[in-house]
Amino acid sequence: MSAAPGTTASGARTAAAGRRSPLAALLTAQYLSAFGNAITVVTVPLYVLHTTGSTATTGLAGFIGAVPLIFAGAVGGVLVDRFGGRRLSVLSDLAAGLLVLLVPLLDATTGLPIPLLLALLFARTVVATPATAARMTLLKPVTENAGARLESVNSWYQAAPRLGLVAGAPLAGVLVAATDSVVGMYVDAGTFLVAAALVTFAVPGGEANKGSAQSGFGFFGQLREGMALVRTMPVIGAMTAFVVVTNFLDDAFTPLFLPVYAQDVLHSSAAMGWFLGAVGIGSIVGTFLYGPASRTFLSSRRYTLFGCFAMVAVLRLLLVLQPGAVGVTVICFLTGVAGGPLNPMLSTVMLERVPEELRGRVFGLTGAMALTSAPLGVLTAGWLVDLAGLRVPMLCFALVYLVLIAASWRRPALKDMDVRPAADGPRAAEEADGADEAATLTSTASADRSVETDRASDTGPGKVRTR
Structure with a gap:
């Protein structure tokens, strides 16, 4: 017995939605990440300036939070190929979310000395940076699976940091003015954790490259x-x-x-x-x-x-x-x-x-x-x-x-x-x-440098852009 035309059309729509859902989840994770990052970009300097009254210390906080971008991107790219884009995106977002969460928790309880804040900002950027390259490696497969044009998807994907800044920066200013604290960091931590959940449960693929992990390089x-x-x-x-x-x-x-x-x-x-x-x-x-x-x-x-x-x-x-x-x-x-x-x-x-x-x-x-x-x-x-x-x-x-x-x-x-x-x-x-x-x-x-690369691999990926 042949299926009814309405049933066939409904099934086709369901299948199409299923193919598009990983792409929608990945784009949502990217936008959440950009939105939370914009809140932190505004919240941290205002907090440091309010706490210390020193523009030099405020500038130092910005520098400390940005300098890992120079090396963490290259290092994180190797880790993406070793462990897979999906896995590293999730781990990177989870670790960064927990580090960000410590900032308002410590501020509200034991206190947050400026050296500790600088250390947390540095660590946050180090662990958050690989998620950028990781999500980029996932973009093409989910785009092809959804039957979308890569140019169109990249337009939506690359707009996230700019739209996040336009939307997140004013909200961060309002939160700082209303609470006089780093409560905006709760929002940033939440965006990290939700982004990790979306990639975990809704984005397939991005498996580790076994040839990279076992190559002996x-x-x-x-x-x-x-x-x-x-x-x-x-x-x-x-x-x-x-x-x-x-x-x-x-x-x-x-x-x-x-x-x-x-x-x-x-x-x-x-x-x-x-x-x-x-x-x-x-x-x-x-x-x-x-x-x-x-x-x-x-x-x-x-x-x-x-x-x-x-x-x-x-x-x-x-x-x-x-x-x-x-x-x-x-x-x-x-x-x-x-x-x-x-x-x-x-x-x-x-x-x-x-x-x-x-x-x-x-x-x-x-x-x-x-x-x-x-x-x-x-x-x-x-x-x-x-x-x-x-x-x-x-x-x-x-x-x-x-x-x-x-x-x-x-x-x-x-x-x-x-x-x-x-x-x-x-x-x-x-x-x-x-x-x-x-x-x-x-x-x-690799054949000529087997001893050298074995020693290099012993150092391991000990260091994991902001998002």
């Missing part, structure tokens, strides 16, 4: 294996180098140029809030825009890369003309829109190109490399502003964008961004050969 040998892949896949190396340089230029904009502009040019500290809000909202719009736009006028990834950065450079050149508060706010919004498509586009290329068994290492390593240039950019910009005033550094930083685009325009590696790996052709074959070469290089290295 040792911990540092496996990290070198990720580096070898980056070297043998020019498109990944070229994108990483491009982002390292642009992070140097870009990360001076919000924490340095905008505050100085608001204070010295507009003589209004309140204008800074408008600028930050405009950048954040523009970034969210631009990030969500990439999904549908990647089908049409942003279909070329190379042109998207160069076009977005060229727009950012031109918009920042306009700031040299020193428009009023409204003009700067509009420029900030448009800058956010222009930069929004970059992260989802770059992560889409990497998910397509990097072999599944190496994604943790490559995502962790390239993320750590990109982060290292940001502090140097802020320091350099600050020194230049003291030396030459505001206009000259802003002009120089914007012009370097254009010089970088001109210098990179003809690079063959960046042209490969538009070559889909599934397509037949010489470039696809070159990428496959590159991956095989990486495996060959590292396999040969």
